[in-house]
Amino acid sequence: MKAALIRYSPLLVLALAWELIARLGLVSSSALPPLSGVIVSWFDLLRSGDLVTASASSLYRGGTGLLLAVVVGALIGIAMAWWRPVNALMSPLVEMFYPMPKSALIPVTVVWLGFGDGSKILLIFLGCMLPVTLGAFNGARASDRMLVWSARSMGASRLRMLWDVVLPSAMPELLNGIRTAIALSFILLVSSELIVARQGLGYLIGYLGADGDYQPMFAVVLTVAFLGFAADRLYMLLVTRVLAWRA
Amino acid sequence: MARVETAPLQAQAAPGWRARAGDLTWRAAPFVSVGLLIVAWEAVARSGVVTAYMLPGPWIVLERIGTDAVAGDLWINMALTLYRAFAGFAIAAVAGIAIGFAMARNRIANWFFDPIISVGFPMPKIAFLPVVILWLGLFDVTKVTMVALDAVFPVITATLAGIAAVERELLWSARNMGASEREVLHQVVWPSALPQIMTGLQVALPIALIVAVVTEMVMGGYGLGGAMMTAWRFANSAGVFAGIVEIAAVGYLVVKGMALVRRRLLLWHPEAMEPSTV
Numbered sequence: 160m161k162a163a164l165i166r167y168s169p170l171l172v173l174a175l176a177w178e179l180i181a182r183l184g185l186v187s188s189s190a191l192p193p194l195s196g197v198i199v200s201w202f203d204l205l206r207s208g209d210l211v212t213a214s215a216s217s218l219y220r221g222g223t224g225l226l227l228a229v230v231v232g233a234l235i236g237i238a239m240a241w242w243r244p245v246n247a248l249m250s251p252l253v254e255m256f257y258p259m260p261k262s263a264l265i266p267v268t269v270v271w272l273g274f275g276d277g278s279k280i281l282l283i284f285l286g287c288m289l290p291v292t293l294g295a296f297n298g299a300r301a302s303d304r305m306l307v308w309s310a311r312s313m314g315a316s317r318l319r320m321l322w323d324v325v326l327p328s329a330m331p332e333l334l335n336g337i338r339t340a341i342a343l344s345f346i347l348l349v350s351s352e353l354i355v356a357r358q359g360l361g362y363l364i365g366y367l368g369a370d371g372d373y374q375p376m377f378a379v380v381l382t383v384a385f386l387g388f389a390a391d392r393l394y395m396l397l398v399t400r401v402l403a404w405r406a
Numbered sequence: 407m408a409r410v411e412t413a414p415l416q417a418q419a420a421p422g423w424r425a426r427a428g429d430l431t432w433r434a435a436p437f438v439s440v441g442l443l444i445v446a447w448e449a450v451a452r453s454g455v456v457t458a459y460m461l462p463g464p465w466i467v468l469e470r471i472g473t474d475a476v477a478g479d480l481w482i483n484m485a486l487t488l489y490r491a492f493a494g495f496a497i498a499a500v501a502g503i504a505i506g507f508a509m510a511r512n513r514i515a516n517w518f519f520d521p522i523i524s525v526g527f528p529m530p531k532i533a534f535l536p537v538v539i540l541w542l543g544l545f546d547v548t549k550v551t552m553v554a555l556d557a558v559f560p561v562i563t564a565t566l567a568g569i570a571a572v573e574r575e576l577l578w579s580a581r582n583m584g585a586s587e588r589e590v591l592h593q594v595v596w597p598s599a600l601p602q603i604m605t606g607l608q609v610a611l612p613i614a615l616i617v618a619v620v621t622e623m624v625m626g627g628y629g630l631g632g633a634m635m636t637a638w639r640f641a642n643s644a645g646v647f648a649g650i651v652e653i654a655a656v657g658y659l660v661v662k663g664m665a666l667v668r669r670r671l672l673l674w675h676p677e678a679m680e681p682s683t684v
Contacts, residue, residue: 384534
C-alpha cells in the first residue's frame with residue numbers, strides 16, 4: 160500500500176499542479192477547468208445517464224469488433240502457419256495491409272454500413288485483425304519441431320496436433336498480438352466516433368466540446384483514457400492466468 | 407547427407423524441372439494473391455451487387471489517383487501528411503530516447519516518469535485531441551503534438567528495455583579498463599541498446615502515421631486524411647477509395663523504408679546475418 164502510494168505519487172503531484180494552475184487563474188478556465196470541477200461534472204454526467212449510455216454503446220462496438228478480430232485473425236494466422244498454400248496466398252496481403260493506417264477505412268465503413276454500430280464494428284474488426292493474425296502466425300510457426308514430431312509419432316491426428324501442440328505454443332505471441340489489437344481498438348473507436356457517430360464516448364466528447372462545455376468534456380476524455388488503461392490492465396491479469404503453466 | 411555426397415554432380419547442379427516449376431509457383435504466389443484481390447474487386451464492382459457509390463472499380467480509382475497526381479494535389483497532400491508524421495515522430499524519437507536514458511540513470515527521473523508511462527502507454531491518447539485542439543488551435547502544431555504524444559511511449563519503453571538488457575560483464579570490463587561514464591555510455595550502452603531502440607522506433611512510426619491521418623480526418627484541411635474526408639463529404643467515393651490506396655501505399659513504403667534503415671544501422675549486429683522477417 161505504502162509502496163504503491165510512493166510509486167504513484169507523481170500522478171498525485173500532477174493532479175495537484177492541475178488544480179493549482181486552474182485555481183490560481185494561470186490559464187483561462189475554459190482551457191483548463193479545475194480538476195475538482197471536472198470530477199463534479201463526471202458525477203453529474205453519471206447521474207444524468209449520458210455517460211452510462213455512451214459507454215455502453217462504445218464498449219459494445221469495441222467488444223464485438225475485437226471479438227470478431229480475435230477469432231478470425233487467430234484462425235487465419237494459424238492456418239497460414241499450418242498450410243503452405245494459405246501462407247503463400249495470404250502473407251503478401253497481410254504484408255501489404257499491415258502497415259496501412261487503418262483509420263483510413265473510417266469513411267468506407269460508413270459508406271457501406273451507415274452511421275450506426277455496424278460501421279464501427281466493421282472498422283474495429285478490420286483494423287484489429289492483422290496484429291492478431293501476425294501474432295498467431297509467428298507463434299504457431301515457432302512451435303517446437305520436436306513436439307510436433309513426437310505428437311505425430313505417437314499417432315496424433317492433424318487436428319489433435321493443432322489443438323494440443325500448435326495452439327499452446329502460439330499462445331504467448333497470440334496474446335501479445337491481442338494486446339496490440341486492444342490498444343488499436345480504442346484508437347479506432349474514439350476516432351471514428353469523433354468523426355461520424357450519433358452516440359458513444361467519442362461522440363459525447365465532440366458534442367460537449369462543440370458546445371463549449373469544457374468541464375464535462377474533460378470528464379469524458381478522462382473516462383475514455385481510464386477505460387483504455389483499465390482494459391489493458393485487466394487483459395494483462397487474464398494473460399498471466401492463461402500463461403500460468405509456463406511459469 | 408551421405409546420399410547428397412554420392413549423387414552425381416549434374417544432379418545437384420540442375421534440379422529437375424518439377425522442382426524448378428514448384429519453386430516458380432511459390433515465387434509467383436504473391437502476384438497471384440494480389441492479382442486475385444484486384445480481379446475480385448473488379449468483379450464485385452461490375453456485378454451490380456453493390457452500387458458504384460459503395461464500390462467503384464479499381465480502374466476508376468486508379469484514374470482518380472492519376473488525375474490527382476497530374477494536378478499535383480496528390481503530392482502536396484502526401485508531403486503534408488508525411489511532414490506531420492515525421493515531425494512528430496522525430497520529436498518522439500529524440501524525447502523518448504532522452505527520457506529513457508534519463509530514467510535509466512537518474513532515480514528522480516525514474517520516480518517521476520515511471521507511473522506516467524505505465525498509466526499513459528495503454529491510454530487512447532487520441533481522446534485528448536479535442537483538448538489539444540483547445541490549447542494549440544486547429545493547425546499543424548496540434549497535429550504534430552498529437553503524433554509526438556502517441557509515438558513517444560513505445561520509444562521510451564524500448565529504450566528502457568534496451569538499457570536494462572545491456573550485459574553486466576561488458577559494463578564491468580569497460581569500467582575496469584578505465585572507461586569514463588561518458589565513454590561507457592557511448593561505446594557500450596548505446597550500441598547494445600540500439601537494436602531494442604530501433605524496434606521501439608519501428609513500432610512508433612506506424613503509430614505516427616495513423617495519428618497523423620486521424621488528426622487530419624478529424625480536423626479537415628489538406629493532407630491525405632483531410633482530402634479523403636473532403637471527397638467523402640461530397641459523396642465522391644472514387645476519391646475515398648483513392649485516399650485509402652494512397653494512404654496504404656504511403657504506409658507500406660514508410661514501414662519498408664524503416665526496415666531498410668534498421669538493416670543499415672545494425673549492419674554490425676548479429677541480427678543482420680539472419681534473414682530479416684520485416
